[in-house]
Amino acid sequence: MSKNIKLQETQEGTIVFNLPFPKDLKDLKGMSPIVVQRPYLVDYIYSYGQDSPFFAALSNKIHLGTRCDSCEYTFATPRLACPYCGGENEWVKLPEEGIIHTFTVCHFGSEKFLAETPFILALISFEGVDTLFLTRLIGMDVHSPSLDWIGQKVKRQFIRNSKLLPTDVYYLPSQH
Numbered sequence: 225m226s227k228n229i230k231l232q233e234t235q236e237g238t239i240v241f242n243l244p245f246p247k248d249l250k251d252l253k254g255m256s257p258i259v260v261q262r263p264y265l266v267d268y269i270y271s272y273g274q275d276s277p278f279f280a281a282l283s284n285k286i287h288l289g290t291r292c293d294s295c296e297y298t299f300a301t302p303r304l305a306c307p308y309c310g311g312e313n314e315w316v317k318l319p320e321e322g323i324i325h326t327f328t329v330c331h332f333g334s335e336k337f338l339a340e341t342p343f344i345l346a347l348i349s350f351e352g353v354d355t356l357f358l359t360r361l362i363g364m365d366v367h368s369p370s371l372d373w374i375g376q377k378v379k380r381q382f383i384r385n386s387k388l389l390p391t392d393v394y395y396l397p398s399q400h
């Protein structure tokens with residue numbers, strides 16, 4: 225009776241139909257590694273926390289920074305507490321246009337951006353804003369970067385369908 229009791233077969237994961245095995249266990253020393261490809265899916269739940277308004281704005285094609293209530297220091301990359309005076313910051317809209325403060329052409333990137341190399345990352349300065357914003361810059365010839373780009377006016381664009389990522393916003397030359 226007991227020999228008929230078994231775990232139920234399942235269809236998920238790796239299903240092996242045949243894996244050659246040597247008669248002599250000594251041959252296992254020369255065995256090539258088993259390599260499989262399987263989909264890997266996890267539900268990752270996390271909170272945007274205090275940054276939520278920034279991403280809610282991006283998804284509505286609005287680019288927000290923050291400004292200190294007390295000393296008026298203004299942050300292009302938002303933070304809710306002022307590191308200079310400890311004051312509380314308010315959300316403010318960043319100007320439509322900015323200036324290329326500096327840039328770099330990336331010929332390598334993380335896996336997500338690898339297919340898009342070479343691409344340009346730029347630090348953008350805004351009038352009346354005390355810190356810079358790191359962002360993608362498009363519409364420039366990545367194959368002939370020039371120091372003349374520095375100081376050039378840029379305007380913002382948003383991807384059509386927000387992904388609630390910092391890459392929802394990017395910049396391109398104002399004359400385009």
Ligand SMILES: [Zn+2]
Nearest residue numbers: 292295306309
């Ligand atoms: Zn302050």
